[in-house]
Amino acid sequence: MKSIEKKKIGVLGLTILSINTILGLKNIPFAATVGPSAILFWILAAFLFFIPIGLIVAELSTTYPEQGGVSAWVNRAFGQKASFLCSWFYWVANFTYYPSLLLGITVNMAYAINQQQIIQNTWLTTMIALAIFWVITLLTLRGTQMSGKLAAIGTPLGVIVPVILIFGFGFASILSGHHSATEFTARTMMPNNLSLDTVMFLSTLMFAFAGVEMLGTIAEDVKNPQKTFPKAILISSVIIGAIYILGTIAFQFVIDIKPDQTATALYLFADQITKQFHLPFQLSQLLGICFVVSTVGALSFLILNPSVMFYESGKTVLPRVLTKTNQANMPANLILWQAAGVSMILLLSGFVPTVSEALNMLILMATLAFFIPYIFLIGAYIKLRRTDHATVRPFQVKNNKLAYLVAGVGFISVIGTIGLTLIPAPDTTVSQYAPLVVGPVFFAVLGVSFYRMGTKEEKETLKKAS
Numbered sequence: 290m291k292s293i294e295k296k297k298i299g300v301l302g303l304t305i306l307s308i309n310t311i312l313g314l315k316n317i318p319f320a321a322t323v324g325p326s327a328i329l330f331w332i333l334a335a336f337l338f339f340i341p342i343g344l345i346v347a348e349l350s351t352t353y354p355e356q357g358g359v360s361a362w363v364n365r366a367f368g369q370k371a372s373f374l375c376s377w378f379y380w381v382a383n384f385t386y387y388p389s390l391l392l393g394i395t396v397n398m399a400y401a402i403n404q405q406q407i408i409q410n411t412w413l414t415t416m417i418a419l420a421i422f423w424v425i426t427l428l429t430l431r432g433t434q435m436s437g438k439l440a441a442i443g444t445p446l447g448v449i450v451p452v453i454l455i456f457g458f459g460f461a462s463i464l465s466g467h468h469s470a471t472e473f474t475a476r477t478m479m480p481n482n483l484s485l486d487t488v489m490f491l492s493t494l495m496f497a498f499a500g501v502e503m504l505g506t507i508a509e510d511v512k513n514p515q516k517t518f519p520k521a522i523l524i525s526s527v528i529i530g531a532i533y534i535l536g537t538i539a540f541q542f543v544i545d546i547k548p549d550q551t552a553t554a555l556y557l558f559a560d561q562i563t564k565q566f567h568l569p570f571q572l573s574q575l576l577g578i579c580f581v582v583s584t585v586g587a588l589s590f591l592i593l594n595p596s597v598m599f600y601e602s603g604k605t606v607l608p609r610v611l612t613k614t615n616q617a618n619m620p621a622n623l624i625l626w627q628a629a630g631v632s633m634i635l636l637l638s639g640f641v642p643t644v645s646e647a648l649n650m651l652i653l654m655a656t657l658a659f660f661i662p663y664i665f666l667i668g669a670y671i672k673l674r675r676t677d678h679a680t681v682r683p684f685q686v687k688n689n690k691l692a693y694l695v696a697g698v699g700f701i702s703v704i705g706t707i708g709l710t711l712i713p714a715p716d717t718t719v720s721q722y723a724p725l726v727v728g729p730v731f732f733a734v735l736g737v738s739f740y741r742m743g744t745k746e747e748k749e750t751l752k753k754a755s
Contacts, residue, residue: 297510298510298511298512298517299511299512299517300517300524303504303511303517303518303521304520304521304524304525304528306504306590307501307504307522308448308525308528309448309583309586309587310503310587310590310591311498311500311501311525312528312529312532312533314448314451314452314455314532314536314555314580315555316494316533317455317533317540317555318540318546318555318558319493319554320497320533320537321537321540321541321546322547323480324477324541325471325472325473325474325477325478325541326479326480327537328478328537328538329478329480330480330490330491331494331530331533331534331537332534333491333494334494334495335498335526335530336698337491337495337698338495338499338699338702338703339495339498339501339526339529339530340526341695341696341698341699341702342498342499342501342502342666342699343501343526344686344695345670345695345696346501346502346505346518346666347519347522347523347684348670348682348684348685348686349673350505350514350518351514351516351518351519351682351683351684352673352680352682352685353365354509354511354514354515354518355509358502358503358505358594358597358598359375359379359502359505359598359662359665359666359669360379360598360601360602361602362666362669362670362673363375363602363666363668363669364602365669366668366669366670366673367665367668367669367672369602369606370740371665372602372665373603373740374665374733374736374737374740375602375662376595376598376599376601376602376603377599377603377732377736377740378658378659378662378732378733378736379595379598379599379659379662380595380596380598380627381658381736382595382661382662383591383595383631383659384627384630384634385658386659387422387588387631388418388631388634388635390584390588390591391418391419391421391588391631391635392414392415392418392635394417394418394421394580394581394584394585395407395408395414395417397577397581398417398581399577400556400573400574400576400577401574401578401581402574402577403571403574415635418635419632419636421585422588422628422635423628423632425589425592426592426624426625426628428589429589429593429619429624430615430617430624431617431619432617432618432619446579446582446583446586450579451576451579452532454559454572454576454579455539455540455555455558456535456536456539458539458543458562458566459536459538459539459540459542459543460539461566462539462543462562462565463539463542467542467543469541469542470543470544470545471541471542471545473538473541473542488709489709489712492702492705492706492709492710495702495706496659496660496706497533499659501522501525501526503590503591503594504518507597516683518684519684540558543558543561543562543565544558544561546558555576555580556573556577559572559573559576560573592624592627592628593619593624596620596624596627597619597620599620599623600612600614600620600623603743605743606739606740606743607623607739607743610622611623657707657710657711658732660703660706660707660710661707661729663699663703664703664704667696667699667700667703668700670696671693671696674689674692674696711726
């Protein structure tokens with residue numbers, strides 16, 4: 290009997306996955322806290338990080354379109370150990386990133402059902418987050434097509450609808466003669482001063498563009514990857530950049546947001562719009578529903594990506610019980626172990642007094658470990674560009690000097706972000722700062738230990754077989 294050919298993802302599907310994975314509308318109110326100069330910061334963040342990483346990923350994914358993405362490219366450039374460590378950091382970084390995302394879902398859900406008091410109960414939000422996470426995890430075990438289907442539902446309802454609402458009502462407020470909450474002049478659109486806080490703000494906006502490298506992990510499931518990847522990355526880059534900049538303008542016109550209001554800023558915006566236009570419904574409740582759908586749609590792909598990457602780099606190193614795949618060819622046990630680790634961290638976060646404090650703690654722990662794999666990615670690009678002249682590159686930065694400049698800009702941006710993350714804020718306590726430094730060191734030692742144990746076991750097995 291002939292096997293049924295699996296349907297592959299095209300330009301539209303890959304673009305939808307990219308937008309739903311990278312775009313975070315909650316980055317807009319955060320950017321709005323600095324005023325109109327946020328527009329310049331968005332442009333700088335795109336040129337310093339998003340465009341360089343996008344070009345690198347487009348070239349590597351079309352030149353080496355095998356499953357595994359970053360881990361496969363690092364393996365080609367530096368070997369199995371570097372690939373394993375890169376994937377390991379990516380995998381463990383998500384142990385703290387997922388809980389922050391899941392707690393964010395509970396905030397959205399509270400507004401969606403108009404029960405904002407839920408946010409005050411950390412244990413209730415933790416239990417809700419756990420239930421959502423395990424349902425999506427079990428659905429993810431059905432394969433990349435399931436991730437694509439969830440994203441196809443999440444992007445229209447959870448991204449396109451909120452974008453239309455924010456843009457539509459924001460610009461309607463401008464055109465209808467409402468007074469602007471923010472002063473837009475040549476003076477206010479330039480940064481007031483160049484300080485450490487300014488540079489750290491820029492690095493945070495760069496994080497808002499992170500995620501394009503995830504697309505490489507599903508290369509085998511993409512139709513004609515040599516043409517599909519660059520088209521999808523280009524389209525999604527333009528859309529994401531435009532949404533961030535135009536959304537920030539519309540947002541700032543309607544409401545003046547303070548730094549301590551970023552968690553609920555989009556809902557404050559919605560409440561202001563409801564009052565301005567005398568809407569017969571609560572816009573904040575509609576946005577809450579949309580954001581829940583969007584995050585759930587993106588979560589499946591976010592769960593799948595690091596496990597596939599880790600599986601591809603560690604299938605000859607990790608114990609066989611972890612590398613077992615299911616009928617959908619998914620590394621089921623790795624995904625389930627990941628879910629167990631995330632669940633443990635979520636339960637521990639329940640002891641933190643407020644949801645906001647738990648979110649800040651988890652994001653702080655994830656940031657440094659999340660950016661480390663980008664060093665491997667950029668290093669692999671430079672080495673493969675210099676040493677692999679035989680492989681045809683369907684898409685590439687044509688000039689070598691320009692290619693190295695692109696890689697250099699991205700590398701300096703990543704190193705700068707890691708360095709800035711290590712600088713404690715004035716009011717940071719030792720208990721808050723310790724996980725930021727100790728965590729990555731601990732995970733690095735643990736990753737090296739796992740690799741040595743795995744390779745030692747592999748050598749003993751080969752020795753016995755011979």
